[in-house]
Amino acid sequence: MINQMVVTFVLGILIIPAIVINGEFSDTHDAKIDLLLKKLNKPAVKSIKSPYGGIIDCVHMKNHPIYDHPLFKNHTIQMKPSGDHDKWNNDTLNIDDESIVTQLWTINGKCPQNTIPIRRTTREDILRAESIESYGKKYPNNIPLRKPANSTNEIHEYATLRVNGIFRGAEAVINVWKPYVQMPREFSLAQMWLVAGPPSNLNTIEFGWQVYPGRYGDDNARFFVYWTADGYRSGCYNLDCPGFVPVNQAYVLGEPIGHVSTLGGQQYEIPTTIWKANIIQNSFRI
16 A cells, blocks of 8 residues: 555445345355355354354465465464554553444354454355456446445445545544344445545445345345455455455454444443554555
8 A cells, every 4th residue: 555545434334236146056056055165265264153053164374365465475474463563452541441343253252362253254244245257356336436426326435534645553432223224235334435436446445334135135234345456347355365464353244243332321332443554565454
């Protein structure tokens, strides 16, 4: 990523049509699905049943999905922050520990040392996508590009707070809700959104929560990450392709969030930090 960035905090609700096709696949398609599942689901040291029905695989760091990326073949993953990030913590965000969100899969067990918890991808997950090739990617109508003021096809509504400047990272506290989503093809989210570059070759890292039945098959609020380095021509959700380095053992991308805020009641929040690491040029950590 280049240093000139726009830090964008998405404060509103996104309700965006997408195309989800549940069709029958031929034997060739079945074979392609099997190959994709084998690629995405790394060997597990331990597997934990989620209360929501999924499986959390504890994958050894030597099998971390980032090693599928050619630039990381000989890289040693840094488990702890370094440099300026040492002084970033929840105290600076003024957040109560009791309001920090949790995930319920840890009730049934925890991952051993030197492993990372990863939500196991299922055949049903892939079949909910428009195609095998598009699994894990954003649909064209989901990409947040500006439209002319006189456009009559407004399908992407969002509110943002934008800050221009040179940054090495950002922090935010994201309040967690579970908005009603009317159709499986729609989704709603709140996220921190780091952006760099022109629209035609946009670099972004997005992190937050989303309610997206068309991707996950239910209306639970879930953690997610999305990244792209070339204007959404490549990139993906979560760990569906290698692009960033999650090392946290308490949270699983794509897994439901245990508790959400209620109107006039308990509030739950995600303390979020994204910063540029020193170990590899242009790499970011979440």
